[in-house]
Amino acid sequence: MNKKTYICALLTKRKQSYERERAPSVLAKVAITGNMYKVKIISKVRIYDYEELSEADRELIDKAKEATQTSYAPFSKFCVGAAARLSDGRIVTGSNQENAAFPSSLCAERTALFYANARYPEKSVEELAIAAYAHGAFLKAPIPPCGACRQVILGVEERYGHPVRILLFGEEGTYVVDSVKALLPLQFTGETMNE
Ligand code: THU
DSSP: OOHHHHHHHHHHHHHHHHHHHTOOSEEEEEEEETTEEEEEEEEOOEEEOGGGSOHHHHHHHHHHHHHGGGOBOTTTOOEEEEEEEETTSOEEEEEOBOOSSGGGOBOHHHHHHHHHHHHOTTSOEEEEEEEEEETTEEOSSOOOOOHHHHHHHHHHHHHHTSOOEEEEOOTTOEEEESSGGGTSOSOOOGGGGGO
């Protein structure tokens, strides 16, 4: 198989697997110009005002906002809170915990998810809300999770076999995606190693 055919086969395979999952938050489209492949990645993100969200969504966001108060961020002064809703309806929260050796710190999302998975391993994570507080206010723009947290959320989706709905709170709008795949195109998963 030449390089061009191989790339095309890979993309076709991925496209089929998105269709199989029936949660196509990200679609890849291929256009061919001469010897060039152009890949267009489309993410579906819905944007809501806080008041437009359902009561359940507002509850999860409020828990994430509350969790920012438990953040330990003496170095960055950037307080992040995360709230995960599990399959039994339970809400588990976490916040960023910093250390003088910076890489030894942990983000809010991973604190919440690892705690949820360690404490309630049989319960899947359905939804995750994230909020951030800095310079005396919650962020105006939706808080984007860091790359490492996106990868961990992907691992949680893989572990429980279904997508995690994510709410990124911002005072001027909340972004909602149906899966972390909308925030992390071209994912590396356990399956990648078997391809
Ligand atoms: N932080 C999070 O908790 N979550 C993210 O997704 C982005 C960053 C934390 C890590 C660090 O304590 C502070 O925010 C500044 O980077």
